[in-house]
Amino acid sequence: MEQTKQKLLVVGNGMVGHYFVEQLCRQNMSQYLDIQVLGQEQIAAYDRVQLSKYFEVGNADNLMLASQVEYQANGVTLHLGQEVIEIDVVNKQVFTQDADFSYDKLVLATGSYPFVPPIKGNDRADCLVYRTIDDLKAIERAANRARSGVVVGGGLLGLEAANALLSLGIDTHVVEFAPQLMSVQLNKEGGELLKEKIEALGVQVHLNKATTEIVDGEEALHRMTFSDGSFLEADMLVFSAGIRPQDNLARKANINVGDRGGIIIDDQCLTSNEDIFAIGECALWQQKIFGLVAPGYQMANVVASQITADYLHNQPSQFYGADMSTKLKLLGVDVASIGESRGFENAQYVELIDQQAGIYKKLWLDETGLYLRGAVLIGNVDEYSHLLSLYLAAEPLELPAVSLLTADNSAPILLKDNAIVCSCHQVTKSEICEQVLAGNHTLSDIKSCTKAASGCGGCAAVVEQIIDEALVGQGIETEQGVCRHFEYDRQALFHLCQVESIKDFNTLYQQHAKSGASSLALGCEICKPLAASIFATLENDYVLSEQHVALQDTNDAYLGNLQKDGSYSVVPRIAGGEITPDKLIAIGEIAKKYNLYTKITGGQRIDMFGAQLSELPQIWQQLIAAGFETGHAYGKSLRTVKSCVGDTWCRYGVQDSVSLAIALENRYKGLRAPHKIKMAVSGCTRECAEAQSKDIGVIASENGWNLYVCGNGGMRPRHGDLFATDLSTDQLVSYIDRILMFYSKTAGRLQRTSVWMESLADGLEYLQSVIISDELGLAAELEAQMQKVVASYQCEWQTSLNDKHFLSRFDEFVNPKDAPAPSQNAYQYLRQQKFPIQSQVQRFSEITQANKGAGNIAVTILDEQETSL
Amino acid sequence: MSWVTLCEEKVLPTNRGVAAWFCGRAIALFNLGDKGIFAVDNIDPATGVSVLSRGLLCELNNELYVSSPLHKQHYHLQSGKCFENSELNVNCFEVKKYQGKVMVRKNKPKIVQDSRPTDTKSALSKEA
Numbered sequence: 002m003e004q005t006k007q008k009l010l011v012v013g014n015g016m017v018g019h020y021f022v023e024q025l026c027r028q029n030m031s032q033y034l035d036i037q038v039l040g041q042e043q044i045a046a047y048d049r050v051q052l053s054k055y056f057e058v059g060n061a062d063n064l065m066l067a068s069q070v071e072y073q074a075n076g077v078t079l080h081l082g083q084e085v086i087e088i089d090v091v092n093k094q095v096f097t098q099d100a101d102f103s104y105d106k107l108v109l110a111t112g113s114y115p116f117v118p119p120i121k122g123n124d125r126a127d128c129l130v131y132r133t134i135d136d137l138k139a140i141e142r143a144a145n146r147a148r149s150g151v152v153v154g155g156g157l158l159g160l161e162a163a164n165a166l167l168s169l170g171i172d173t174h175v176v177e178f179a180p181q182l183m184s185v186q187l188n189k190e191g192g193e194l195l196k197e198k199i200e201a202l203g204v205q206v207h208l209n210k211a212t213t214e215i216v217d218g219e220e221a222l223h224r225m226t227f228s229d230g231s232f233l234e235a236d237m238l239v240f241s242a243g244i245r246p247q248d249n250l251a252r253k254a255n256i257n258v259g260d261r262g263g264i265i266i267d268d269q270c271l272t273s274n275e276d277i278f279a280i281g282e283c284a285l286w287q288q289k290i291f292g293l294v295a296p297g298y299q300m301a302n303v304v305a306s307q308i309t310a311d312y313l314h315n316q317p318s319q320f321y322g323a324d325m326s327t328k329l330k331l332l333g334v335d336v337a338s339i340g341e342s343r344g345f346e347n348a349q350y351v352e353l354i355d356q357q358a359g360i361y362k363k364l365w366l367d368e369t370g371l372y373l374r375g376a377v378l379i380g381n382v383d384e385y386s387h388l389l390s391l392y393l394a395a396e397p398l399e400l401p402a403v404s405l406l407t408a409d410n411s412a413p414i415l416l417k418d419n420a421i422v423c424s425c426h427q428v429t430k431s432e433i434c435e436q437v438l439a440g441n442h443t444l445s446d447i448k449s450c451t452k453a454a455s456g457c458g459g460c461a462a463v464v465e466q467i468i469d470e471a472l473v474g475q476g477i478e479t480e481q482g483v484c485r486h487f488e489y490d491r492q493a494l495f496h497l498c499q500v501e502s503i504k505d506f507n508t509l510y511q512q513h514a515k516s517g518a519s520s521l522a523l524g525c526e527i528c529k530p531l532a533a534s535i536f537a538t539l540e541n542d543y544v545l546s547e548q549h550v551a552l553q554d555t556n557d558a559y560l561g562n563l564q565k566d567g568s569y570s571v572v573p574r575i576a577g578g579e580i581t582p583d584k585l586i587a588i589g590e591i592a593k594k595y596n597l598y599t600k601i602t603g604g605q606r607i608d609m610f611g612a613q614l615s616e617l618p619q620i621w622q623q624l625i626a627a628g629f630e631t632g633h634a635y636g637k638s639l640r641t642v643k644s645c646v647g648d649t650w651c652r653y654g655v656q657d658s659v660s661l662a663i664a665l666e667n668r669y670k671g672l673r674a675p676h677k678i679k680m681a682v683s684g685c686t687r688e689c690a691e692a693q694s695k696d697i698g699v700i701a702s703e704n705g706w707n708l709y710v711c712g713n714g715g716m717r718p719r720h721g722d723l724f725a726t727d728l729s730t731d732q733l734v735s736y737i738d739r740i741l742m743f744y745s746k747t748a749g750r751l752q753r754t755s756v757w758m759e760s761l762a763d764g765l766e767y768l769q770s771v772i773i774s775d776e777l778g779l780a781a782e783l784e785a786q787m788q789k790v791v792a793s794y795q796c797e798w799q800t801s802l803n804d805k806h807f808l809s810r811f812d813e814f815v816n817p818k819d820a821p822a823p824s825q826n827a828y829q830y831l832r833q834q835k836f837p838i839q840s841q842v843q844r845f846s847e848i849t850q851a852n853k854g855a856g857n858i859a860v861t862i863l864d865e866q867e868t869s870l
Numbered sequence: 871m872s873w874v875t876l877c878e879e880k881v882l883p884t885n886r887g888v889a890a891w892f893c894g895r896a897i898a899l900f901n902l903g904d905k906g907i908f909a910v911d912n913i914d915p916a917t918g919v920s921v922l923s924r925g926l927l928c929e930l931n932n933e934l935y936v937s938s939p940l941h942k943q944h945y946h947l948q949s950g951k952c953f954e955n956s957e958l959n960v961n962c963f964e965v966k967k968y969q970g971k972v973m974v975r976k977n978k979p980k981i982v983q984d985s986r987p988t989d990t991k992s993a994l995s996k997e998a
Contacts, residue, residue, distance in 0.1 A: 485930065521905070523902075523927055525926070526925075526926040529926060550886065551927070555924065555926075555939035559924065563921070563939055565919070566919055567940075814896070815876065815877045815888045816877050816890050820896075
């Protein structure tokens with residue numbers, strides 16, 4: 002007979018309640034316990050700390066921490082929309098409107114509720130609070146009809162709420178009772194600077210205002226009258242004047258609560274009832290409520306350890322209070338406070354005011370001046386992590402305290418092994434180092450195994466630095482090889498292939514693979530495509546020749562772009578984005594015939610999706626017949642040269658940007674490089690072609706062309722650097738020849754030009770010295786190499802179609818007569834086009850419906866998938 | 871007959887894969903010359919998409935793998951185990967050459983469980 006499991010009931014599915022369940026799941030406690038969770042809201046736990054992000058993206062998706070499905074997968078039942086009405090401590094039962102739940106152990110994680118000051122009129126329409134996603138939705142709706150809004154409360158949450166109002170585009174005011182902002186964390190000077198900065202952003206701050214009444218306004222919906230006789234009018238109000246612990250249930254069940262609220266807990270987080278724990282903002286420990294998430298997590302850990310102790314025989318831990326230091330960005334202003342940030346009697350201090358830069362920093366030391374006891378930082382919080390670790394370490398300072406604020410920030414921070422790096426999850430430096438030694442080498446690995454940097458994220462930079470140091474310590478960084486088969490980097494391999502005229506992978510492998518590498522000479526998915534790219538840059542041979550074909554990566558191997566459902570997309574070249582109506586019609590007819598999804602790319606051409614492998618040759622046959630050639634969208638090679646319409650049509654143009662773009666695209670098409678290359682040409686300084694975001698950007702001047710290099714769009718945007726001005730077309734082309742070939746020779750594997758240039762010592766200057774003044778004496782060689790590539794261009798699809806043997810590669814199956822016909826049922830249809838069934842296509846009308854009021858912001862939900870520009 | 875003839879040996883390219891249809895399922899055949907011919911499921915269990923024959927062959931720690939063309943997970947050609955994720959694996963099939971033909975053994979299905987993600991399964995059942 003299976004023994005009946007003990008019942009553990011958790012009331013509350015906020016951040017702390019969720020974290021608690023997570024700790025139990027990590028230990029697989031559902032095998033011993035029947036764990037049930039009751040959440041009051043209709044949705045599972047979400048990140049309340051980052052609440053105002055809701056308005057940045059227009060939905061809560063990125064804030065979600067959990068789901069019912071995930072809970073279920075871990076053997077935990079989550080009941081949502083269940084408000085608990087009563088606890089019966091005698092019969093150990095909990096009642097909601099719809100159901101009863103019995104328990105053996107109960108954990109209260111009921112959190113807090115926003116304090117609404119008892120002002121007459123506080124219940125008028127559009128007088129709201131800021132706490133839950135439902136609150137945000139109400140704020141969003143109210144903001145739709147409001148011109149102005151007031152946040153009552155100038156603390157941390159109040160300023161977050163002000164940020165929300167500001168981002169909703171209404172005239173924003175903050176009203177604070179105290180004589181300064183953030184009076185809990187900041188001293189007077191800090192509060193003043195913060196006020197200045199926030200006012201500069203357009204938020205009007207009203208201090209020393211005690212609201213007496215809210216009545217009908219004359220200019221706006223409401224008028225707040227203040228005790229000093231003044232008043233303020235606004236269309237909506239958000240109360241954010243602090244929080245109060247949600248202790249009603251405990252109070253009704255005769256569990257001890259504090260005089261001013263909060264469920265009293267001991268060091269085990271146990272309430273006055275021996276079967277009931279309380280954690281997070283509803284709990285009162287030594288007369289203190291902890292209104293931050295990190296202390297709540299510590300309480301959750303304590304309770305988890307008490308509960309698991311009976312089963313796992315671990316040592317139960319205790320709660321000893323928590324550090325309330327915090328670092329955050331309020332309305333774009335960096336603010337941090339550590340320890341006793343408002344000072345204390347007999348304290349020594351160091352104060353730094355940089356009025357020019359808008360920076361204020363103050364350190365509080367004990368009366369001996371040896372121990373850091375608190376700090377406040379406004380405008381620049383670079384020292385936060387270092388100061389926090391010194392504060393938490395509680396060891397005497399080695400240098401005068403002033404050096405902490407004047408030190409070179411770029412110098413690496415020296416942390417002690419026991420220093421707490423992540424204060425949200427209490428992770429020390431040594432714990433991170435251990436995990437690096439255990440093979441977790443990236444920030445995301447470390448996040449998942451230690452949880453460091455997964456709370457507020459403020460310590461991410463320090464965590465990365467620790468990872469790097471630990472890797473160097475292990476000697477891992479010194480390994481430069483591209484993969485497990487070669488100890489050379491890309492540049493060295495390129496050089497070897499060039500000077501030794503190596504033209505095939507087998508030779509390269511036999512002569513230069515690591516000693517001890519397998520004699521199989523098979524390589525891997527890193528070194529094979531890399532070698533193929535080098536051979537292509539040097540020789541520009543047909544990439545699918547018998548000796549190269551097995552080296553090519555996914556897309557190059559079939560001269561198409563593989564999509565998530567195994568089909569391909571097809572992109573013919575449309576040089577400079579110029580296309581005749583006949584060619585447009587041809588594309589349309591071909592796309593229609595093969596039922597392809599069509600989309601205009603960012604590189605001014607047309608991408609056709611959903612072609613089956615076996616259809617590719619026929620599609621290309623017809624494209625070539627219509628006068629197209631391959632667009633190399635599948636290669637690490639030149640993609641497009643985007644252009645504006647230029648002086649042939651445009652009233653403002655000063656040069657013919659389209660003709661130059663077409664000439665450049667035709668010159669460099671087919672050039673295989675370490676990564677894809679994008680270019681653009683603008684016909685005047687209005688820069689409609691966005692050339693400064695490209696690897697090579699050309700902008701027309703009155704006297705010729707200005708050349709910009711190493712810009713980037715994508716996920717790491719970078720403006721190109723101005724490389725040379727007023728160039729003739731010949732000069733321009735010879736510079737671009739040299740730059741591209743120098744890049745192809747020296748860049749790392751999959752390194753875009755922007756990162757490549759930043760990796761060169763002296764960056765732009767060095768590149769100019771090599772390309773313009775030819776310091777290395779390479780110019781002629783680089784140009785000659787480029788000339789070779791240009792002269793040996795071929796349309797790979799044309800070559801391929803002439804080769805019967807090649808075509809057999811596009812058979813879906815080697816035994817096609819045994820196979821069923823490909824099915825078109827794997828597609829769904831929307832907006833008159835097809836999409837793979839596995840993809841989530843959102844209907845725009847649904848998006849706008851669901852987010853009425855968020856306007857265009859909602860469109861960003863759609864996945865921005867990198868395609869094949 | 872427990873062996874099914876799929877194709878002529880000479881049509882298999884060296885050091886590359888092709889897909890074949892075998893007993894109601896797509897499989898990937900890899901001809902590694904002297905090392906032999908290997909056969910695994912063509913469906914990449916990480917995505918549920920039938921593409922493994924188009925993956926690159928790799929050698930890691932002297933063992934043979936195919937790397938999925940979609941997200942580059944490596945599957946061991948002899949055991950079907952995924953290098954990166956122990957929860958993923960593919961079925962492997964016995965291959966022999968006989969009189970210039972490539973044959974695959976109809977084995978009693980070793981692995982009954984469908985390891986593909988659930989959303990794929992539902993997509994496939996809609997298809998059926």
